[in-house]
Amino acid sequence: MKHPVDVHVGKRVRHRRWTLGMTQQQLAEKVGIKFQQIQKYETGMNRVSASRLWDIAEALDVSVGFFFEGMEEEAADRPADPTSPMVDLLSDKEALELVRSYYAIPENQRRRLFELARVLSEAA
The missing domain is CATH 1.20.5 (Single alpha-helices involved in coiled-coils or other helix-helix interfaces)
Structure with missing residues (x-):
């Protein structure tokens, strides 16, 4: 089961990558991993380690804290029913x-x- 923090961090990675116009392959090359791993991070399927998050932050030219911005608001806005659809512009x-x-x-x-x-x- 995906942890909400991993999903949020993955969305923030994807959002920043798209904002820069960077492909998953380009990010993966900068970080030194395969693009499939970037896919797994962005969907929250795999948890990003601290050192890997540091590398991703450097590649995307943001602080590590960028990936956690909005966590409190997202948790407060999360509907009581986890199956309720939520519009997520970042995705x-x-x-x-x-x-x-x-x-x-x-x-x-x-x-x-x-x-x-x-x-x-x-x-x-």
């Missing part, structure tokens, strides 16, 4: 691609796009 590849594209837009245009999105969502 949605399309959402992360949208965020990456959004931040590639120059700031003044990005603000205008943000305002447009807000108006459209209010009208919906």
Whole structure:
């Protein structure tokens, strides 16, 4: 059975990797392991050791603490029924691609796009 902390850490690894536009293979090469192991970490199937998490943090240019950010909020938001579906934007590849594209837009245009999105969502 997957431990919630391992799942959270795996999601944070995947989120950071996607944000950087890095593949599992590229991360695995930087860390010195096979990409299948990265897959297992990202799904929470395998627990990441402290030394491996340190290596991953260096490869993704974040502190080790980054992988635990949001744990308290996630635990508080977790529904009483563990089978209830929860929307997790960090695991949605399309959402992360949208965020990456959004931040590639120059700031003044990005603000205008943000305002447009807000108006459209209010009208919906």
